[in-house]
Amino acid sequence: MRHRLLLLLLIFLPTLLFAAEPGQKAALLMAPLNVEARDPLVEDILASELTTVLQNAGLTVAPRRLTVPQGADQPRLPQEERISYLLRGVDATGTDVIVAAFYLAQGEELIIQFALYDPAVHTMLGGVLTRARKGLTLFASVTAAVGDFGPAIKRYVEGGYRVEPPSGIVERITVSGPPEGSRVTFVDREVGTVAGGNLVVPYTQFTVGTTIPVRVQKEGYHTFEGSYPLTSPQVDLRLPGLRRETRFDAQLVWSFGLATGFGFGGRVHLVPDSLFLGFEHYRTLAPGTFTGDTAVRHYDTNIQVGEYIIFPYTSIFRIHLAVGAGLIVTDVAGVPGRDYTDYYILAGDPTAELALGPVKIFVRPDLHYALGMGYNLLGRAWIRTPYGLPPLTLGVRYSW
Amino acid sequence: MVMKPFYRTLALLAGLCLTGCEIFSVTPFPDFVDKTDISMDLTHEINAIVRGETNISYQLTVVDSPTQPPRVLLLVEPPSSDPTLGFNYKGQLIFMDSNLNVLNRVGTGSSLDYFSKPYAYAHDNNVLAGYTVLTKDGGTTSIGTLDPAPGLEGFALAFGTTETDIFATPSGQYASFNISYIGYNTVGAGWGIVLPAGTLPIVPPAALPSTSDPNYANLGYQLVGLGYNSVTDELTFVLSEPAQGRIVAARIGRAAATSGSGVLLPSATSWPVAASAWPVEVDVDRPALFADVDGFFLVRRDGWMERYTWNAAGTPLALVGDPVRIVGDKSLSRRYAFLVPQAGGPPYMYRFDPSSRVLTRYRRWW
Numbered sequence: 001m002r003h004r005l006l007l008l009l010l011i012f013l014p015t016l017l018f019a020a021e022p023g024q025k026a027a028l029l030m031a032p033l034n035v036e037a038r039d040p041l042v043e044d045i046l047a048s049e050l051t052t053v054l055q056n057a058g059l060t061v062a063p064r065r066l067t068v069p070q071g072a073d074q075p076r077l078p079q080e081e082r083i084s085y086l087l088r089g090v091d092a093t094g095t096d097v098i099v100a101a102f103y104l105a106q107g108e109e110l111i112i113q114f115a116l117y118d119p120a121v122h123t124m125l126g127g128v129l130t131r132a133r134k135g136l137t138l139f140a141s142v143t144a145a146v147g148d149f150g151p152a153i154k155r156y157v158e159g160g161y162r163v164e165p166p167s168g169i170v171e172r173i174t175v176s177g178p179p180e181g182s183r184v185t186f187v188d189r190e191v192g193t194v195a196g197g198n199l200v201v202p203y204t205q206f207t208v209g210t211t212i213p214v215r216v217q218k219e220g221y222h223t224f225e226g227s228y229p230l231t232s233p234q235v236d237l238r239l240p241g242l243r244r245e246t247r248f249d250a251q252l253v254w255s256f257g258l259a260t261g262f263g264f265g266g267r268v269h270l271v272p273d274s275l276f277l278g279f280e281h282y283r284t285l286a287p288g289t290f291t292g293d294t295a296v297r298h299y300d301t302n303i304q305v306g307e308y309i310i311f312p313y314t315s316i317f318r319i320h321l322a323v324g325a326g327l328i329v330t331d332v333a334g335v336p337g338r339d340y341t342d343y344y345i346l347a348g349d350p351t352a353e354l355a356l357g358p359v360k361i362f363v364r365p366d367l368h369y370a371l372g373m374g375y376n377l378l379g380r381a382w383i384r385t386p387y388g389l390p391p392l393t394l395g396v397r398y399s400w
Numbered sequence: 401m402v403m404k405p406f407y408r409t410l411a412l413l414a415g416l417c418l419t420g421c422e423i424f425s426v427t428p429f430p431d432f433v434d435k436t437d438i439s440m441d442l443t444h445e446i447n448a449i450v451r452g453e454t455n456i457s458y459q460l461t462v463v464d465s466p467t468q469p470p471r472v473l474l475l476v477e478p479p480s481s482d483p484t485l486g487f488n489y490k491g492q493l494i495f496m497d498s499n500l501n502v503l504n505r506v507g508t509g510s511s512l513d514y515f516s517k518p519y520a521y522a523h524d525n526n527v528l529a530g531y532t533v534l535t536k537d538g539g540t541t542s543i544g545t546l547d548p549a550p551g552l553e554g555f556a557l558a559f560g561t562t563e564t565d566i567f568a569t570p571s572g573q574y575a576s577f578n579i580s581y582i583g584y585n586t587v588g589a590g591w592g593i594v595l596p597a598g599t600l601p602i603v604p605p606a607a608l609p610s611t612s613d614p615n616y617a618n619l620g621y622q623l624v625g626l627g628y629n630s631v632t633d634e635l636t637f638v639l640s641e642p643a644q645g646r647i648v649a650a651r652i653g654r655a656a657a658t659s660g661s662g663v664l665l666p667s668a669t670s671w672p673v674a675a676s677a678w679p680v681e682v683d684v685d686r687p688a689l690f691a692d693v694d695g696f697f698l699v700r701r702d703g704w705m706e707r708y709t710w711n712a713a714g715t716p717l718a719l720v721g722d723p724v725r726i727v728g729d730k731s732l733s734r735r736y737a738f739l740v741p742q743a744g745g746p747p748y749m750y751r752f753d754p755s756s757r758v759l760t761r762y763r764r765w766w
Contacts, residue, residue, distance in 0.1 A: 332436040375756035379731020386703040
């Protein structure tokens, strides 16, 4: 019984030892540089010779040949000539190294670009460009060409081409969030324009952990500026969407001081969401004449210049002040002669505004000082209700 | 289904509030604007008086009589100091009927005379303006000026066709505990004194503060309104009490008022007189006040205008109902006058705006 177990152990020992130290696994990829000139014979010879060379070097060759991925979003020849880009999307699962041979037959000449590519780190390890002859000497010529590639394979096996993934370096930055066409600037260099929803930033060597200032600009939008830490080699910067610049407002208002009326107005922003010119017109509706009273209408018109203060345009709550001038014409129906006219100045009109997207709700005390000029009603005094408070105005405005 | 009555109630309350709550209905504009009736631009008339002078002062008043047409009087007074002549009065009275038709402009007979309160129809149907007697159309009379002048700028009342009495805060006093009076009648072609100058104590002597009080001269009362009921022959005095910041009123028969022994408020025990002792008392700060036989108007300095009505003569004085209050003027430069015609007819309020020089008549708002 003991002898039988020893015999079994001796039989399976080589297998166990072999499994414990598997060799590097290589996969072959053959492709013509001219996609319309595929040559199966050349590929077979290349595959045969490469397999021999690789196995002689101690590599295990996967039986499946790889192919350059096809698809609308994949780089392809001849538009993309960079071998590393062509190999980036190859499905090389379980493979340590891709051994690629791109060939181009031009007359009697055969040009072969050999490449060693590490799919794990998407890195070219080495390559050789060789020339061979077609025709009757094709086999020998390809064998010789593969032989030129042999030293590169040897260096790979010996570890000469082994690369370590870069550490501490940001490899890829993707920006998303801003609208299409937004121009993105890192530090002081414009790195591209958002298209298709994002921007893959061209490689720039940033150290992981670096905080970079980012600026996003687009015509008609507020410039966004912020600082973002690059926390990993693959960074996806999700930036906030840009806010449209407000150029115009249209508004409706209603005042507690003239509750039987309504008003409307508009503003033009000289500096978007900051400095504006505006006008407003308010009119009261005539009361009913059933009491025998004379119908009275007030027409209040003013122009103003104002500015938002304290809170930035991104805030949901904002305050603005305005100064200007206006007049209130009071028309008493049926009374011949001049209408009452009260000229006044706007002395601040501090307005609190709640932004709900492009729709804004606001409230303000009307700080208007009547000048008492001409045939007027209010005299030279602050325009106030008899309760001592200025008229309180509520409004809603739409901005675009 | 359960919520429907709730929303209906909410909507009803909101509707009521919007239409009924005073805070929603008030405006900065005077409530009498919709009573605007006639506007008269007096720029031409006034320019003819002031001749480019500035710092003009104005007085607006209405004189009325049971038998005579009401007259609206606007006193226009340019500055009276002259570099070479000293006092050189240039004021003129513009006489208008109640419809604001200008009847005449009249100045004083001498540049040393002047117009002032009281303004009133006199017993002889002329108009008394201070101590000058004018016709009801703004013409001069043979009477000219009273001699001696009464020296009182208060209120004048015509008692029938026999006598015109003047009641006022004693001349030269800011406030007083007495009311001065004097009466005139027609003597020949002129006027003579029928009621010698006298005083009506406002509060009993026992209630007076000590004359040694350092603030004594500022205590007391100013006569700011006077109403007269010819049927009961009663006078209603409206007094401002500056130290207390209030308006008080009391009623007394004319005979008692001018007997020399009457006291306007007989039962007060000490000064300041408790509010409960005054039949009418309103807390208000120095308003313009216009009294008539039925009550008085207040043009308050805080922008409200009010009409108080008191009970009929013959009974102890008391206010009737709540005052009627409207939004008035906040400008203190405007001048007001009220006409409650003694001969019947529509009442009016008159308002003169010095900046525009427009005189406007408003229909009744009270």
